[in-house]
Amino acid sequence: MPDPRTTQDDQAALYRALAAGEHRSGGAGRGTVAFAVSTDDVEAGAGDVYVALGLAKYLARRGWGVLLWPTERWETPLPEDVTVVVSMIESFVPGLVPQHVGLVAWVRNWTDVWAEQPWLDEYDAVWTSSTAARDRIAERTERPVRVLPIGVDHELFTGERDGRDDVDVVTTVNFWGAERLGTAAIDVLAESRQVVWYGANREHLVRSGRIEHRGHASFFDLPAVYASARVVVDDVIPPARAYATHNSRLFEGLASGALVVTNCDEGLDELGLEGVPTYEDGPGLVAAVADHDPALVERLRAVVLDRHTYAARAEAADEDLRRAVTARAGRTGADRGAFLVWATTVRKQLRTAEHDRDVHFAGVHDINERLVAAVADAQRAAAETAEARAAVAALTAERDRLAVRLDEVTRSRTYRLAEQVARLAHRR
Structure with a gap:
């Protein structure tokens, strides 16, 4: 593994190498950890991938081999060198994981969905x-349940700037079609503060014209984005707020030296981050952003760097991973039984159907948007044409009225008499 004192480009290259499987062989006989993730494309913007790679980087330093096992490979045999699988996705079904391979679930979000999985005891x-x-998961399984929040790669989110301009307030919340609690609050904040918004689908986000939208930011751009900001606004979705499962943005922003403001005050105390300002609405956000104490920011940053790095997470995870490998050693069987093999296949079919549905809906939505736009253009053109025709008709009518009046005037006795007088005057 590279020396920690590397550049941001070196860190990004390391993440890509980890995702490509270049560190799948460990150096201390620990075995290989496969992370079941949505994709192995580090440019896709999938949060589970960056969390997995953050932990994988520091597990590799502890002697583990690491690799990503993306969705499209879940229905294929697991690589033979894998000794333990960490599932990052609630839709993962471990039917094709051999009996001798350890299994760990990382419930980062969607806690209720995880709790209802019929294979949780696997x-x-x-x-x-x-x-x-x-506590919610422990109600549903006899297996050991440990609190292991997500964290931050402190070697990536260092707080070092890249020369970009200072930003007063920044948010990096993506827009996926549903209004979020923080969206309206940021509108209110923008009335009095400079707000820069990085996020996907900005073209569909109709927000205040005072907000500067800069579009999607790569994960590897975020360290500089946060380091340039005075305040970072976080927005935790309702399923996460219900169980106080905080976003990576909380740890990454604080590690970068910015003050993070969040709409979830639950769980901050157990993280040692009880000083983080919180909000529930626009005025609350305005007040929270105004409460900027440099000493508080430094204290919160110190807590994150001490307790919430992926180096610390890897130290805690190492014990569970080794225990899982030991517990499974010697077991036989190429899969987890007929039911889970069947469930794996059904889940693949459902996932394919969901994808096809989404593609179909996206196509229908696109056609509908184009149709609506075409109708609007046609109506506008028709209205413009009708207006133009009306103007031409009005002018034509006025011309004809004046022509008739002119004819009437020139034929009148008064006009003819005046014309004769003018001729006589001209002859003189």
């Missing part, structure tokens, strides 16, 4: 992001 250990989530 996991040798479960990690959750909060005590509330741990």
Whole structure:
């Protein structure tokens, strides 16, 4: 593994190498950890991938081999060198994981969905992001459940600037079609503060004209974005707020030296971050952003760097991973039984159907948008044409009226008499 004192480009290259499987062989006989993730494309913007790679980077330093096992490979045999699988996605079904391979679930979000999985007891250990989530999962399984929140790669989010201009307030919340609690609050904040918004689908986000939208930012751009900001606004979705499972943005922004403001005050105390300002609406956000104490920012940053780095997470995870491998050693069987093999196949079919549905809906939506736009253009053109025709008709009518009046005037006795007088005057 490279020396920690590397550039941001070196860190990005390391992440790409980890995603490409270049560190799948460990150096201390620990075995290989496969992370079941949505994709192995580090440019796709999938949060589960960056969390997996953050932990994988520091597990590799502890002697583990690491690799990503993306969705499209879940229905294929697991690589033979894998000794333990960490599931990052609630839709993962472990039917094709051999009996001798350890299984760990990382419940980072969607706690209720995880709790209702009928195969939850297949996991040798479960990690959750909060005590509330741990208690919910523990109701559904006899397996060990540990609180292991997501964290931050402190070697990537260093707080070092790249020369870009200072930003007063920044948010990096993506827009996926549904209005979020923080969206309206940021509108209110923009009335009095400079707000820069990085996020996907900005073209569909109709917001205040005072907000500067800069579009999607790559994960590897975020360290500089946060380091340039005075305040970072976080927005935790309702399923996460229900169990106080906080976003990576909380840890990454604080590690970068910015003050993070969030709409979820639950769970901050158990993270040691009880000083983080919170909001529930626009006026609350305005007040929270105004409460900027440099000493508080430095204290919160110190807590994150001490307790919430992926180096610390890897140290805690190492024990569970080794225990899972040991517990499964010697077991036989190429899969987890007929039911889970069947469930794996059904889940693939459902996932394909969901994808096809989304593609179909996207196509229909696109056609509908173009149709609506075409109708609007036609109506506008028709209205413009009708207006132009009306103007021409009005002018024509006025011309004809004046022509008739002119004819009437020139034929009148008064006009003819005046014309004769004018001729006589001209002859003189």
